[in-house]
Amino acid sequence: MADGSGALKAVKTTCAYCGVGCGVTGAVGEGRAVAIAGDAVHPANLGRLCSKGSALGATVGLEGRLLEPTINGKAASWAEATALVAKRFKDTIAKHGRDSVAFYVSGQLLTEDYYVANKLMKGFIGSGNIDTNSRLCMASAVAAHKQAFGADLVPGCYEDLDLAGLVVFSGHNAAWTHPVLFRRMEAAKARGQKHVVIDPRRTDTAEGADLHLAIAPQSDVRLWNGLLADLIRRGAIDRDYIAQHVNNFDQVVASLLEMDQSVSAVAADCGVPVEAVQDFYDLFAEHERTVSLFSMGANQSAQGVAKGLSIINAHLATGRIGKPGACPFSITGQPNAMGGRETGGMANTLAGHMDFAPEDRDRVARFWGAPDTARAPGLKAIEMFEAVRDGRIKAIWVMATNPAVSLPDSGAIREALAACPFVVVSDCVETDTTAFADVKLPALGWGEKDGTVTNSERRISRQRALFPAPGRARADWKIMADVATTMGFDGFGWANNAGVFREWARLTAYENTSRLLNLSGLSALTPEAYGELLPIQWPVTADGKGTPRLFVDGRFQTLDGRARMVPTRPRGPAEAVTGAFPMSLNTGRIRDQWHTMTRTGLAPDLCRHAPEPYVEIHPEDAQARGLRDGALARVITGRGEAVAVAKVTDRQRRGDLFMPMHWTDAFAPSGRANALVAPNIDPTSGQPEFKHTPARISAYRETWTGFFLTRSSLASPGGLDLVWRRIPQDACQQHEFAGRGDAVERDALRKILTKGLAGELVTYEDAASGARRQAWIDDGCLVAVLFMTTSGRLPARDWLAELFAQDDLSAEARSTLLFGRPPGAVADKGPMVCACLKVGAKAVDAAIAAGARTPDAVGKVTGAGTNCGSCRPEIARMIKAMAANSKEPAHVG
Ligand code: SF4
Numbered sequence: 044m045a046d047g048s049g050a051l052k053a054v055k056t057t058c059a060y061c062g063v064g065c066g067v068t069g070a071v072g073e074g075r076a077v078a079i080a081g082d083a084v085h086p087a088n089l090g091r092l093c094s095k096g097s098a099l100g101a102t103v104g105l106e107g108r109l110l111e112p113t114i115n116g117k118a119a120s121w122a123e124a125t126a127l128v129a130k131r132f133k134d135t136i137a138k139h140g141r142d143s144v145a146f147y148v149s150g151q152l153l154t155e156d157y158y159v160a161n162k163l164m165k166g167f168i169g170s171g172n173i174d175t176n177s178r179l180c181m182a183s184a185v186a187a188h189k190q191a192f193g194a195d196l197v198p199g200c201y202e203d204l205d206l207a208g209l210v211v212f213s214g215h216n217a218a219w220t221h222p223v224l225f226r227r228m229e230a231a232k233a234r235g236q237k238h239v240v241i242d243p244r245r246t247d248t249a250e251g252a253d254l255h256l257a258i259a260p261q262s263d264v265r266l267w268n269g270l271l272a273d274l275i276r277r278g279a280i281d282r283d284y285i286a287q288h289v290n291n292f293d294q295v296v297a298s299l300l301e302m303d304q305s306v307s308a309v310a311a312d313c314g315v316p317v318e319a320v321q322d323f324y325d326l327f328a329e330h331e332r333t334v335s336l337f338s339m340g341a342n343q344s345a346q347g348v349a350k351g352l353s354i355i356n357a358h359l360a361t362g363r364i365g366k367p368g369a370c371p372f373s374i375t376g377q378p379n380a381m382g383g384r385e386t387g388g389m390a391n392t393l394a395g396h397m398d399f400a401p402e403d404r405d406r407v408a409r410f411w412g413a414p415d416t417a418r419a420p421g422l423k424a425i426e427m428f429e430a431v432r433d434g435r436i437k438a439i440w441v442m443a444t445n446p447a448v449s450l451p452d453s454g455a456i457r458e459a460l461a462a463c464p465f466v467v468v469s470d471c472v473e474t475d476t477t478a479f480a481d482v483k484l485p486a487l488g489w490g491e492k493d494g495t496v497t498n499s500e501r502r503i504s505r506q507r508a509l510f511p512a513p514g515r516a517r518a519d520w521k522i523m524a525d526v527a528t529t530m531g532f533d534g535f536g537w538a539n540n541a542g543v544f545r546e547w548a549r550l551t552a553y554e555n556t557s558r559l560l561n562l563s564g565l566s567a568l569t570p571e572a573y574g575e576l577l578p579i580q581w582p583v584t585a586d587g588k589g590t591p592r593l594f595v596d597g598r599f600q601t602l603d604g605r606a607r608m609v610p611t612r613p614r615g616p617a618e619a620v621t622g623a624f625p626m627s628l629n630t631g632r633i634r635d636q637w638h639t640m641t642r643t644g645l646a647p648d649l650c651r652h653a654p655e656p657y658v659e660i661h662p663e664d665a666q667a668r669g670l671r672d673g674a675l676a677r678v679i680t681g682r683g684e685a686v687a688v689a690k691v692t693d694r695q696r697r698g699d700l701f702m703p704m705h706w707t708d709a710f711a712p713s714g715r716a717n718a719l720v721a722p723n724i725d726p727t728s729g730q731p732e733f734k735h736t737p738a739r740i741s742a743y744r745e746t747w748t749g750f751f752l753t754r755s756s757l758a759s760p761g762g763l764d765l766v767w768r769r770i771p772q773d774a775c776q777q778h779e780f781a782g783r784g785d786a787v788e789r790d791a792l793r794k795i796l797t798k799g800l801a802g803e804l805v806t807y808e809d810a811a812s813g814a815r816r817q818a819w820i821d822d823g824c825l826v827a828v829l830f831m832t833t834s835g836r837l838p839a840r841d842w843l844a845e846l847f848a849q850d851d852l853s854a855e856a857r858s859t860l861l862f863g864r865p866p867g868a869v870a871d872k873g874p875m876v877c878a879c880l881k882v883g884a885k886a887v888d889a890a891i892a893a894g895a896r897t898p899d900a901v902g903k904v905t906g907a908g909t910n911c912g913s914c915r916p917e918i919a920r921m922i923k924a925m926a927a928n929s930k931e932p933a934h935v936g
Contacts, residue, residue: 055082056507057496058096059151059489060637062375063087063223064498065096066578069490069509075103077490077509086578087201087498093222094635094649094878094913099489101646103510107472109485110514121515121525124482128440129529131465135438136168141415143437145172145427148388149444150180150377153494153506155543156519157379159535160442161387161394163523164421166413167532171399171421172436175388176444177380178424180339182728183347184373185384190348190609191355192594193601194396195384196559199334199370200500200580200591204228206368209330211323212240213263213354214340214734218247218916219634221338221374221499226912237330239323241266242340243629244659244701245694247916250923254322257696259314260627260735263341265613267353269309270324271360272299279328284362288597291608295356298610312613314696327357332368339376339631343733345617347725353611360608365594374499376632378506381497385560385581386547390421391729395551396560410553412534423729424450425722432459440467442519443486445639447475448707451720451731452682469522472641475708485516489642492518494540495576500591503565504578541573559593559600616735617723618681620698624737626664628680628700630716631733634913635878636705644710647771651875652914655768655779656687656714659701660740665691668741675743675766675781678702680719680736686743686766687714700738711768712759745781747789747813749831751796752777752843760795763788774847775825777840789831802826807861812836816861823851830863838863839871876917879910887918891925898922 058065066085070078079100083090112124119127135143146164148157157175164173188195201224204210210228217225225248232238232251240249241256241263249255258266274280275296285292302308306324310317327333335358341350355371363369375381387394397403399419408416422430428450430436439460450456460466460479468480471488487493490509497503520543527535537543545566552563564583568576579589598604620627635649643649658678660670670676672691677684678700687702695701702716723732743766751757756776759767764784770777778796782788793815802821808814813833819826825846830837842864846856859865872883882905890904898918902909908918 054507054509055505056509057378057504058092059099059378059642060095061221062377062380062499063221064378064496064502064504065092065223066504067092067096067099069100071509075105075490075510076100077103085504087500087502087504088223091223091226091911093911095637095643096223097879097911098643098646098649101648102642103488103490104645105513106645107641108488108513108516109470109472109477109483110516111485112515113483115481121517124484125525125529128467128482128484129526132168132438132526133530135465139437141168141170142172142421143435144168144170145422145431145436145439146442147424147427147439147444147446148173148175148383148442150175150177150375150380150383151443152383152388152519153379153492153496154382154386154503154547155494155540156442156523157383157386157388158394158543158547159520159523159527162411162413163527163532163535165387165393165417166407166411167415167527167530167534169415169417171390171417171419172427173388173421174390174424174427175383176424176446176449177375177377177383178389178729179343179449179731179733180376180380181342181373182389182423182730183342183344183725184337184351185389186348186725186728187351187355188373191352191359191607192599194559195392196593196600197373197381197499197501198364198593199372201227202591203334203368203370203372205231206332207231207236207330207334208332208368209237209239209326209334211327211333211335212238212242212248212252213335213337213350214242214342215336215338215374216242216244216246216248216340216631217336217374218251220376220632222634222911222913224374225916229915237326239326243696243699247920250920251916254319254326256313256315256319256323259696260629260699261344261346261616262313262613263350264346264353264611265309265312266320267350267357268299268302268611268613269304269306269320270327271295271353271357272304273306273324274328274357274361277328280360281362284597285360288362288599288605289359289608290603290605291610292360295608295610298612301612331363333358333363334368335371336374337371338374340734342730344730344735345723345725345732346614347730348727349611349614352609356608356611359606365592365597367592378498379496381499381501382495385497390423390427393417395553396558406554407550410550425724425729425731428456428459431463434462437463438465438467439463440469441476442469443471445474445476445641445707447479448639448715449704449717451717451722451733453715453718454683455722469519471516474639474641484522485514486519486522487512487516491516494520495544497581500580502578502580503576505576539570541568541570544568544573557600564588617732618721618735618737620737624680624739626698626700626738626740628678628702628719628736628738629734630702630704630720633703633705636703638705639707640705640710644771647773648875648878648881650771652878653703653874654770656685656702656706656711656716657690658687658740659690659692659695661695661697661699662691662693663697665689670740670742675745676740677743678719678738678740680721680738682721682736683718685714685716685719700740704733709758709769713766714768743781744783746783746785747831747833748781748835748837749829750777750779750837750840752828752840752847754826754847757796760792763792765792772844772847775844777844793829793831796829797827800827805857805860818860820852820857824849825852828860841872876921877905877907877910877914880906882907884921887921888925891922896922
């Protein structure tokens, strides 16, 4: 979008990914070209972006987009699709009742979308059956906040991370999951801030910390309770603060006395050295200004609420809340998880932090003019899909999320969707879930959406459109409003998104004498003022001022204004390991991918840090099972089986496995980690225990393997027993495969892959080593390359993949094509370390070997880490590892 002068138009918006909520500036060029930069004045990031945010411009193409409504796979008009969805929902409700329908929504939705979804389901359909995929991320923190503070209130702000003397990361690999915040804390650490990491894995966050407690899985509550007991013993609690502002201290003390709280007993139960536990307790006692961050590692547990409460208890007992640099701080995963929590996207809340207490419910019903407003919570995500599976729910609308991949036991989720009489999916792209849809509705994606999101520090920011809507895609709020109107409901006729936001803001202020979630200062925004809204933290007072920090006056949102400490008792995971499944499988996220890769999978640079599914395992466990680093391994649980590349590393505890959760059918159908996860939940929050499922692992033992490079992406060929992975490259698609069949199966695959390929064919075959190498060249350009072997030896793919960018292959390239590398050259860059500047591990290693001893020094030589800095923790780790090997000191600060 150039203006009349030809200059590119810069649009300020917010990043599509994590809960940091970074401000982004997009300079829009021709078509959908956009130059992305950090917004220098956005308070969340002050101009910084991580690798994912920096690559946003590479993800806005229209590949895989839904561009028109479809009914049973056939194109339909919006009028037809809207009418069908409205009719099927109405008919289902008429025949089977309000609770026979459900919405499953997403933290990718904007607040305006969330508000309309919730108003339609809870207000007018009259069922509580709307839940969000945020249930998978931070429902446990929400429940803990409500019990302790009286409402889902995040006390702190990012400035507290600058001001803290001590930051404790509980189950939070901030270096990978919230990189921009982590860089902020790295800067504070350089000024003397201390970092303690509580995590069974030695993550990049743990690697650079002052202290890492690699606790046994699910022993967090024991550790935090032990801390509180220790603080009491040494007189380091704030008795005045407790007397004035906190209830239940005595009950918590009494519950602590049920166990031996000595440091040695705690250390033994947590599986860590006594000295490490003592060091943590000393650091906590010494630092008034402590921020305790907690994220998925704490929340995704059958005791996630207790973990959050045990952290909050320590802060309430020491009065470290509502003060600069001191608070418990739940960090959210998604760009608008908070917006969903605020508007009632979760099944157990109504809207505006009102629940189902009769007076709350009646207030919301009056505001909406909706007498049928739900009177009870609906089904949470896991229960919702169980109800779909057993037939209680007969119509479901999935919005902007991919439960066929992301939910635990996702095989059962697929069965539920397949059996459901009516499935609607509104999304911007085709996903594993859209395969089950009767009706597909094309929604706007990032760069087209226009509305608001709330980040982890309660800061509301605008997402703005950079491009016009592609095809016939529409805003989610508008899709739902049209269905609601067609169902015959009043109150959905907004002229624009500003109207939706105004109504939402008015609801927060409606009859509000005590609710802190209050946007009264934003409830009369004109469309122009809404368009120009600057980032602001709620509560927003009537005069338009935001609020950085909550509970500054020691008053909470409980009836008596006092916070509540809640007794917490340590429990083991929901399912213990057994002889058949002796290990604990933990699933999580990686640095450069987001959710189910629908966006980040479009950016080749983001696919090369961890190109394919992997499983991390401790060296002794690997040795005991005959697994070597880089080989394929089978991971099996009571729910399913996956195959992934073994990464043998002592960063993993003995007995534990870790698998990233991102891969889908489109990229690696046999590498879907969440298909293995048991759907065990926290009984209060309903959040699944993604961090522990009993599992076993063994070598896959493929008999042949190979790769196929071609210009278009291919799905795994059906009917063959293959491990198939697709890795996007700049100029081609890399398909990796391995099998355990014989020559007949190899030949079958070769025929499928090469069918229809035209051009000059170059072939090398060696029956003795089972090698077959073929390349197709047409008009001087490389069309496809196929390498297969039974010996397991294959060249690196980097050079071959780069040849696809050449218009006219050189004679030298042609002559060495089937060697896989140019004469004398080392073509393998190793795994990508720096996604921004495409620097591989081999270049970083070479720089370190040549004497670079800090990330800055490595950056000077290679460029790695000099753009967004997301890879700096990894570079620091590589320096440390090389120093450890050579026994020389590292300076990795
Ligand atoms: Fe986006 Fe990265 Fe900022 Fe998260 S830290 S909002 S992913 S740029």
